[in-house]
Amino acid sequence: MIDIFSRKAIHQEVHLTETGELAGEFIENAVIASGGARPGYIHADNGTSMTSKTVADLLTDLKITRSHSRPHVSNDNPYSEANFKTLKYCPAFPGSFATLGEARQFCGIFFTYYNNEHRHSGIGLHTPASVHDGTARAIRARRQQVLDAAYAGRPDRFRGRHPVAPKLPGKAWINRPRPTIETKEATQTKPAA
Numbered sequence: 563m564i565d566i567f568s569r570k571a572i573h574q575e576v577h578l579t580e581t582g583e584l585a586g587e588f589i590e591n592a593v594i595a596s597g598g599a600r601p602g603y604i605h606a607d608n609g610t611s612m613t614s615k616t617v618a619d620l621l622t623d624l625k626i627t628r629s630h631s632r633p634h635v636s637n638d639n640p641y642s643e644a645n646f647k648t649l650k651y652c653p654a655f656p657g658s659f660a661t662l663g664e665a666r667q668f669c670g671i672f673f674t675y676y677n678n679e680h681r682h683s684g685i686g687l688h689t690p691a692s693v694h695d696g697t698a699r700a701i702r703a704r705r706q707q708v709l710d711a712a713y714a715g716r717p718d719r720f721r722g723r724h725p726v727a728p729k730l731p732g733k734a735w736i737n738r739p740r741p742t743i744e745t746k747e748a749t750q751t752k753p754a755a
Contacts, residue, residue: 563592566641566734568694582614605629605736686728
């Protein structure tokens with residue numbers, strides 16, 4: 563499970579199969595791993611596990627709004643797609659695993675690295691953990707101080723442009739909800755009296 567604002571992998575599990583029961587347990591484990599914090603929305607594909615009654619009932623009980631991929635579109639979650647690409651193109655990625663235990667061990671190491679060391683271009687070259695826990699703001703401010711001092715000392719190195727630290731991310735959405743729900747009655751005009 564990835565927080566799309568911070569890109570932090572909140573929770574990960576590796577299983578031999580995919581079922582509604584495992585998906586439900588995964589979501590419950592993700593909530594526990596995040597200290598009980600529940601996301602407002604969960605975006606998932608339209609696979610049988612994520613659309614199962616088990617998961618639907620759990621999300622309803624947890625008051626989490628579901629968002630699903632469009633039918634027959636497997637790549638409409640750019641955040642997950644980018645994360646999988648980072649995983650698969652990691653120089654240490656073996657390509658295949660001899661056992662489930664090896665896969666779980668590799669993913670545990672990878673996601674610890676990804677969350678705490680990987681500098682992500684989409685979030686201002688911060689780590690997902692620093693954006694998620696809010697320390698990225700102070701880090702960005704310190705980066706800007708260093709750039710300001712460098713510019714003050716040697717403005718000629720910057721061709722007259724004052725350097726700016728990369729911006730932190732703004733709001734992120736996949737299927738952004740409409741701000742208001744329009745009804746037929748709301749859009750009709752009232753007759754003049």
